[in-house]
Amino acid sequence: MKLEDEILNQFIGPDNSNRKQVEKLIKNVTSQLLDFLSNAEQKPTYPTFKQLDCPHFQIQEKPLSESKIHSNLQELYDLSMNSANPNYIGHMDSMPTLWSVIGDYIASAINNNLLSLEMSPFLTQLEYSLTKQFARLFGLPEASGGVMLSGGTLSNIQALLVARNIKLGIKNGNVFSLKKEPVIFTSEHSHSSIQKTGMMIGIGVENVIKIKTDENSKIDCNDLNAQIEEQLRLGKQPFAIVATAGTTVSGNIDPLKDISKIAEQNNLWLHVDAIYGGAVIFSKKHKHLITGIEQADSISFNPQKWLYISKTSSMVLFRDFNKMIDSFRISAPYMKEQNAYVNLGEINIQGTKYAEILKLWLSLQGLGKSGYGKLIEYSFHLTKIFKTEISKRPFLKLVCKTEMNILCFRGEPNYLALEKFDTWNENLQLYLLSQTDFFLSLPKYKNNLWLRAVLLNPFLTSKHIKNLFTHIDYYENTNKNR
Amino acid sequence: MKLEDEILNQFIGPDNSNRKQVEKLIKNVTSQLLDFLSNAEQKPTYPTFKQLDCPHFQIQEKPLSESKIHSNLQELYDLSMNSANPNYIGHMDSMPTLWSVIGDYIASAINNNLLSLEMSPFLTQLEYSLTKQFARLFGLPEASGGVMLSGGTLSNIQALLVARNIKLGIKNGNVFSLKKEPVIFTSEHSHSSIQKTGMMIGIGVENVIKIKTDENSKIDCNDLNAQIEEQLRLGKQPFAIVATAGTTVSGNIDPLKDISKIAEQNNLWLHVDAIYGGAVIFSKKHKHLITGIEQADSISFNPQKWLYISKTSSMVLFRDFNKMIDSFRISAPYMKEQNAYVNLGEINIQGTKYAEILKLWLSLQGLGKSGYGKLIEYSFHLTKIFKTEISKRPFLKLVCKTEMNILCFRGEPNYLALEKFDTWNENLQLYLLSQTDFFLSLPKYKNNLWLRAVLLNPFLTSKHIKNLFTHIDYYENTNKNR
Numbered sequence: 036m037k038l039e040d041e042i043l044n045q046f047i048g049p050d051n052s053n054r055k056q057v058e059k060l061i062k063n064v065t066s067q068l069l070d071f072l073s074n075a076e077q078k079p080t081y082p083t084f085k086q087l088d089c090p091h092f093q094i095q096e097k098p099l100s101e102s103k104i105h106s107n108l109q110e111l112y113d114l115s116m117n118s119a120n121p122n123y124i125g126h127m128d129s130m131p132t133l134w135s136v137i138g139d140y141i142a143s144a145i146n147n148n149l150l151s152l153e154m155s156p157f158l159t160q161l162e163y164s165l166t167k168q169f170a171r172l173f174g175l176p177e178a179s180g181g182v183m184l185s186g187g188t189l190s191n192i193q194a195l196l197v198a199r200n201i202k203l204g205i206k207n208g209n210v211f212s213l214k215k216e217p218v219i220f221t222s223e224h225s226h227s228s229i230q231k232t233g234m235m236i237g238i239g240v241e242n243v244i245k246i247k248t249d250e251n252s253k254i255d256c257n258d259l260n261a262q263i264e265e266q267l268r269l270g271k272q273p274f275a276i277v278a279t280a281g282t283t284v285s286g287n288i289d290p291l292k293d294i295s296k297i298a299e300q301n302n303l304w305l306h307v308d309a310i311y312g313g314a315v316i317f318s319k320k321h322k323h324l325i326t327g328i329e330q331a332d333s334i335s336f337n338p339q340k341w342l343y344i345s346k347t348s349s350m351v352l353f354r355d356f357n358k359m360i361d362s363f364r365i366s367a368p369y370m371k372e373q374n375a376y377v378n379l380g381e382i383n384i385q386g387t388k389y390a391e392i393l394k395l396w397l398s399l400q401g402l403g404k405s406g407y408g409k410l411i412e413y414s415f416h417l418t419k420i421f422k423t424e425i426s427k428r429p430f431l432k433l434v435c436k437t438e439m440n441i442l443c444f445r446g447e448p449n450y451l452a453l454e455k456f457d458t459w460n461e462n463l464q465l466y467l468l469s470q471t472d473f474f475l476s477l478p479k480y481k482n483n484l485w486l487r488a489v490l491l492n493p494f495l496t497s498k499h500i501k502n503l504f505t506h507i508d509y510y511e512n513t514n515k516n517r
Numbered sequence: 518m519k520l521e522d523e524i525l526n527q528f529i530g531p532d533n534s535n536r537k538q539v540e541k542l543i544k545n546v547t548s549q550l551l552d553f554l555s556n557a558e559q560k561p562t563y564p565t566f567k568q569l570d571c572p573h574f575q576i577q578e579k580p581l582s583e584s585k586i587h588s589n590l591q592e593l594y595d596l597s598m599n600s601a602n603p604n605y606i607g608h609m610d611s612m613p614t615l616w617s618v619i620g621d622y623i624a625s626a627i628n629n630n631l632l633s634l635e636m637s638p639f640l641t642q643l644e645y646s647l648t649k650q651f652a653r654l655f656g657l658p659e660a661s662g663g664v665m666l667s668g669g670t671l672s673n674i675q676a677l678l679v680a681r682n683i684k685l686g687i688k689n690g691n692v693f694s695l696k697k698e699p700v701i702f703t704s705e706h707s708h709s710s711i712q713k714t715g716m717m718i719g720i721g722v723e724n725v726i727k728i729k730t731d732e733n734s735k736i737d738c739n740d741l742n743a744q745i746e747e748q749l750r751l752g753k754q755p756f757a758i759v760a761t762a763g764t765t766v767s768g769n770i771d772p773l774k775d776i777s778k779i780a781e782q783n784n785l786w787l788h789v790d791a792i793y794g795g796a797v798i799f800s801k802k803h804k805h806l807i808t809g810i811e812q813a814d815s816i817s818f819n820p821q822k823w824l825y826i827s828k829t830s831s832m833v834l835f836r837d838f839n840k841m842i843d844s845f846r847i848s849a850p851y852m853k854e855q856n857a858y859v860n861l862g863e864i865n866i867q868g869t870k871y872a873e874i875l876k877l878w879l880s881l882q883g884l885g886k887s888g889y890g891k892l893i894e895y896s897f898h899l900t901k902i903f904k905t906e907i908s909k910r911p912f913l914k915l916v917c918k919t920e921m922n923i924l925c926f927r928g929e930p931n932y933l934a935l936e937k938f939d940t941w942n943e944n945l946q947l948y949l950l951s952q953t954d955f956f957l958s959l960p961k962y963k964n965n966l967w968l969r970a971v972l973l974n975p976f977l978t979s980k981h982i983k984n985l986f987t988h989i990d991y992y993e994n995t996n997k998n999r
Contacts, residue, residue: 036894036895036898037978038891038892038895038975039891041888042884042888042891042892042975043975043976045614045615045616045635045880045883045888046612046613046614046615046825046975046976047551047554047555047557047601047612047618048546048555048976049554049555049556049557049558049601049602049603049612049976050558051555051556052975053555053559054555056550057555057615058547058548058551058933059549060615061543061547061619061620061906062544063605064619064622064623065540065543066540068622068623068626068627069529069536069539069540071627072531072626072627073529073530073531073533073535073536073539073961074531074533075531076531076532076533081638082638084638085638086642086857087639087643087646088642088645088646089646089649089650091646092642092643092646092647092650092878093650094647094650094881094883094886095881095885095886096885096886096887097852097885097887098882098883098884098885098887098888099882099883099885103880103882104616104882107882108623108879110639110667111623111627111639111640111875114628114638114639115627115637115638115639115640116627116629116630116635116636116637116638118628118629119529119531120531121531126630126636128628128629128630128636129628129630130528130529130628131528131625131626132527132528133528133529133539133542134527134586135625136529136622137543137546137625138619138625139622139624139625140546140550140618140621140622140625141546141550141590141593142621142827143555143613143617143620143621143622143827143828144550144613144618144827145550145553145554145594145597145598146600146610146611146612146827146828147598147600147610148598148608148610148828153598154598154608155597155598156563156564156566156567156596156597156598157569157592157593157596157597158593158597160568160569160570161569161574163570164569164570164573164574165574165576167571168571168575168576177582179610185667185668185829185867185871186667186867186868186869186870187868187869188765188866188867188868188869189675189866189867190670192717192866196716196717200716205721206716207716207721207722207723208715208716208717208718208720208721208722209714209718209719209720209721209722209723209724210692210696210719210720210721211692211693211698211699211719211721211724212721213693216693216694227847227868228868229681230847231847231866231868233689233690234678234682234688234690234845234847235674235678235717235718235866236690236717236718236719237690237691237692237693237718237719237720238690238691238692238719239687239689239690239692239693239694240689240690240691240692240847241689241691241910242691242693244817263593273933281718291759307884321825325924339614340868343528345624345625345626345628345871346625346628346630346869346870346871347667347867347869347871348869350862352578363716365709365712366709367712367715371607375568383672384671384674384717385667385668385670385671385829386669386670386709386710386713387668387669387670387821387826387828387829388667389667389827389828389829390827393593394625396574397586399576399577400577400580400586400589400773401580401581401582401586402524402527403577403578403579403580403581404576404577404578404667405578405579406523406524406527406580407578407634409520409521409524410518410520410524410638413518413520416518418867422522452943464822475564481859489597493524493525493526493528494525494530494531494532496519516963
């Protein structure tokens with residue numbers, strides 16, 4: 036029995052049997068892809084939604100021809116989110132660096148497994164080294180280190196699992212065996228993954244205690260203190276505080292220094308969710324924004340957002356890396372033991388992992404710290420322009436102080452009744468997308484609908500922003516005169 | 518302020534500003550990559566290990582030149598696991614299909630977010646459709662469906678979280694609030710991720726009860742019944758059984774039909790970890806091996822193994838998809854609500870996800886079900902040859918019945934004392950790798966060291982296998998005559 040060439044040619048023959056064919060296919064795919072991406076500014080930021088489903092995606096008995104696959108790919112491009120278009124400013128989904136794309140391409144092709152050093156002798160070492168360097172950039176001590184995970188939710192989960200195991204003294208994770216009911220504290224504006232984590236790690240969503248925020252969406256430390264006291268009074272066992280550096284909707288930063296003191300006073304684990312905002316460490320001018328983060332026991336950070344790495348790219352960093360290992364490690368007896376490097380699969384949630392570290396490494400090489408600094412500072416520069424435009428218009432209102440490159444605002448024209456504001460803004464968002472191709476997201480926040488701009492795209496300029504506000508003015512004018 | 522071209526050229530300019538440069542870089546990278554992969558058979562399966570670490574991986578202030586990045590990539594290739602070499606038969610890490618590699622490349626470039634329909638209008642629908650089709654292929658009913666996750670551990674975790682929430686009636690995940698201590702049952706040979714899951718979801722590693730196995734590494738149903746009874750007697754609350762279809766070390770399959778009856782009788786959730794073995798559904802000849810799986814409440818399955826998809830590619834399928842949603846969903850209030858498709862980020866562990874569904878879809882198009890059937894059957898064909906070679910040699914012993922394409926065996930030469938077997942096999946593994954370039958893994962199993970071959974590589978032939986055994990004979994002979 037021998038496999039037919041038709042099947043073997045679906046692989047990169049390790050016997051040099053089909054290199055030319057492979058090169059040709061990659062060239063064709065690249066060409067089609069760049070027809071889309073190099074012209075992304077000319078393509079709609081959003082396609083018209085098309086319901087597909089079965090039988091459209093039916094798995095076929097026989098292979099499809101290459102040309103049929105290409106036409107399926109064309110449909111993918113035509114119907115996908117186009118975040119490379121500078122008019123796409125609605126979410127934290129940036130366009131990736133070219134080296135990031137190449138990193139995923141190579142990681143996939145060589146298919147090493149970050150489960151163990153044996154299966155990724157180069158890449159395991161790279162992950163150890165880069166995560167540690169990031170920990171140091173955040174100001175964590177020499178004993179710090181971290182792991183990469185496939186997305187920020189996983190990073191938050193691992194941080195709080197480790198906090199739970201260490202602070203409650205349950206390395207085996209038996210929550211039922213505890214004497215007191217465990218609780219954690221976080222801002223009412225923290226990411227929903229913190230609630231998800233509460234559900235997952237066995238403490239329960241209701242034991243993720245929401246702390247009130249001030250007028251700038253930052254944790255109110257008085258309320259934090261009061262809630263800790265209240266939970267103790269109720270006989271519960273507080274074990275962690277989650278602070279946020281860059282909230283999802285408005286990019287605000289909790290008072291990290293004050294919170295770290297409260298954590299210390301109460302012997303609580305301090306986790307900082309810097310998933311979005313952590314990127315400012317690359318800007319000499321703006322890194323002061325997250326001062327206090329160096330006091331954290333753990334930090335989660337996503338290069339997949341403001342560092343322009345394609346999804347997924349997330350890390351969780353620990354002040355005391357060995358303590359993390361001790362409290363978390365589940366050995367895989369089928370893997371070779373390694374002395375110098377604990378197999379990564381034993382000390383992260385995932386086990387088998389792909390080499391998402393590669394694209395981060397390549398992008399850091401392509402841009403250097405200095406290039407990242409400039410990108411971050413450019414975002415702040417655009418933010419200033421955007422804010423000025425808002426402040427020029429009395430009918431627009433910012434939700435609170437803008438601290439990063441996320442602007443959350445809405446129209447509250449004085450000729451409208453309060454209850455009509457939501458509809459006005461909803462229609463403005465629709466108008467911008469359908470008539471002008473600008474995409475802003477429309478989050479619900481403090482019971483109202485808001486417009487949200489995330490200024491990430493490096494090809495976004497003041498011209499785009501001014502153009503956007505011309506359209507907003509037009510909408511406002513048209514509606515006023517109705 | 519404007520970003521310099523040096524920085525903008527690190528991206529695929531959406532304004533058609535650098536397409537030629539981008540094409541050239543991708544061409545160069547591809548060429549270097551294929552110098553490695555198209556000649557993988559000529560390159561060592563394992564490089565000599567080289568300790569790197571800092572300052573080798575130091576993040577630089579300034580960008581590196583393209584040629585320096587290329588030389589860093591060359592070092593990556595030279596020092597990585599080479600699973601494309603047909604002599605690499607030690608782990609479940611297969612070489613990926615070319616379409617899989619292209620899928621990752623495209624997924625990264627368009628960077629859609631599987632968090633929500635809004636951020637991946639095409640790909641969300643694709644994930645819904647393909648996972649449902651897989652659920653049906655496994656024989657689950659019309660109401661079934663699933664989600665993709667970044668690795669098998671996550672799939673097992675999500676399955677058992679849902680089982681916990683549903684069977685124990687704690688949608689919020691509060692394990693502390695339970696009246697009785699929850700326990701689950703699994704084979705002593707199940708994957709270590711089941712223990713990890715026990716730690717993570719708050720039930721505790723000690724409440725993952727290990728069931729004895731028979732001489733073929735399959736769950737002993739008498740012991741399973743006895744353990745359930747025992748746990749009830751202890752006042753504990755059993756809620757799930759995890760059966761395995763394709764154990765990690767020897768590829769055995771638990772008696773799924775019998776176990777499903779026991780689960781039903783005791784009102785326990787049945788999760789089948791078919792992470793490895795699930796691929797046999799594509800072979801008409803061999804899919805009977807996992808008969809009974811259609812009774813499962815949930816199934817985890819990894820295309821990243823025997824379906825030749827690059828890491829990561831994993832899915833978890835549920836008999837009753839809506840019930841899963843009800844028991845698991847945590848809403849993200851900042852995302853637009855969708856009626857037709859619940860945002861995937863709200864119903865899986867990860868939240869933001871990359872489009873790992875794309876490479877699976879493309880590979881299914883390239884190979885068709887029929888192509889996958891042939892690949893699976895070819896693996897079984899090679900297994901037969903391999904087994905025959907073992908049976909020809911009285912000094913070799915299989916650990917138990919071989920049911921899939923994983924052969925776990927070792928030398929027990931009659932001229933050696935029992936306690937010397939481990940060293941003999943350890944040295945054989947080293948000899949094969951260092952003198953002949955064959956890589957077999959060396960798991961610890963039932964307190965002994967074994968050699969393990971996983972026959973996945975489509976370019977592996979009977980010639981390679983015969984060659985391997987010639988070397989084994991040489992080793993045996995040399996050692997005998999010493």
